[in-house]
Amino acid sequence: MSDIQLPRDLSIGEQRFTELRQEQLVYVDKTAFVAKLVRKSGFYFLSRPRRFGKSLFLSTLKAYFEGEKKSFEGLYLEKWEEAQAAQAAEKAEEKEAQWNTENAGSTWDGAETANMMIQTCSSCGAELVSDGNTMATECAYCGSPNMIPRRFDGMLRPDYVIPFKKTKEDAIAALKEFYQGKKLLPKAFRDENRIKEIQSMYVPFWLFDAQVSASMDFSAETRSRRETADEIIIETSHYRCERSGEMTFRGIPVDASKRLDDKYMDSIEPFDYSELRPFSAAYFTGHLADKFDVDVKESLPRADTRLTASVIHALSKTVSGYDSTAPSGSSKIRKQSGDVRYAMMPVWILTTNYQGKPYTFMMNGQTGKFVGADLPKDTFKEYVYPLIPSALVFAALFWLGWLMFDL
Secondary structure (H helix, E strand, O other): OOOOOOOOOOOOOOOOHHHHHHOOOOOOOOHHHHHHHHHHOOOOOOOOOOOOOHHHHHHHHHHHHOOOHHHHOOOHHHHHHHHHHHHHHHHHHOOOOOOEOOOOOEOOOOOOOOOOEEEEEOOOOOEEEEOOOOOOOOOOOOOOOOEEEEEOOOOOEOOEEOOOOOOHHHHHHHHHHHHOOOOOOOHHHHHHOOHHHOEEEEEEEEEEEEEEEEEEEEEEEEEEEEEOOOOEEEEEEEEEEEEEEEEEEEEEEEEOOOOOOHHHHHHHOOOOHHHOEEOOHHHHOOOEEEOOOOOOOOOHHHHHHHHHHHHHHHHHOOOOOOOEEEEEEEEEEEEEEEEEEEEEEEEEEEEEEEOOEEEEEEEEOOOOOEEEOOOOOOHHHHHHOOHHHHHHHHHHHHHHHHHHHHO
């Protein structure tokens, strides 16, 4: 019987990857696992039975991170790195479009601004624009009555406006409804809260339009449950889902006022952009308007953040049919085009001071969506109200006891 000639010697007992490759011993390519570890990163615990290749795999990792490229010739890891380099080169050639901010807003016609005025709050510095007939008696942001008027100047003309649909009566009703059920609200706060001072104001927004290409990985799980006579078995299957595509976003909003808390503005969104109208100064009649103090370039980081969130949300909605899903790894987003428009949005706003602390309430002047600050609590009511049920129970028991004793 003749000996079988193997092209290479078997790697029995060899635990050193570099030596194994140099001596051209038989090697089952497991470098795909190295690529997976590099791509995912994180902490890993290797736990396998004895003689299952833990030492060889660790030696493979050591050779890779020490840059011994020759040892990986012809293996999966070499091809993977070449593909990664090609993707990086392709990405470097693709220049992401920048936001086009040059066309946001325009200059005013002198006739439009002839009767317009600006009132500056001497307390917080807010600058409110009016038509000359509508004057602010107090600052909508801090409640200060010290408003200093001057002639209109230095404001960019908006491109668009959404007109007010909700009236002052609607705003007052919404505020009263917000108070309802707040049993711990101090009576003095209700009495001193000048509810009728709520003001209509056009708030400046930068609206960002973008077309993007994006790709993202998601991890997903499905779970099944079955029962036997002795046990309950839950099987979990894991999946990796890749999603990519081109998307168009219109009107990603970023408010252009430093004095407006972003959490308030985010809460009263969205606005219905189908009702955007070309701007006319006539829309300011009977209302105030905030002069923007966050220019368009200052708004770019927040616009990018909101664009990324919108892309992730859009892609995640396409991952369906699983029990749970979650983004895994970073998203790849390339902006192909990006334009900016300047618009004024309708908001009803009231800021009232109570015991030295300002409380702000806002309502979307188009949709009626309302948001308010955390309301103050009456400390006396806060301590007494929880005791009332106990007191009633005690009184009832006392009455029953007295009644039984009397009988």
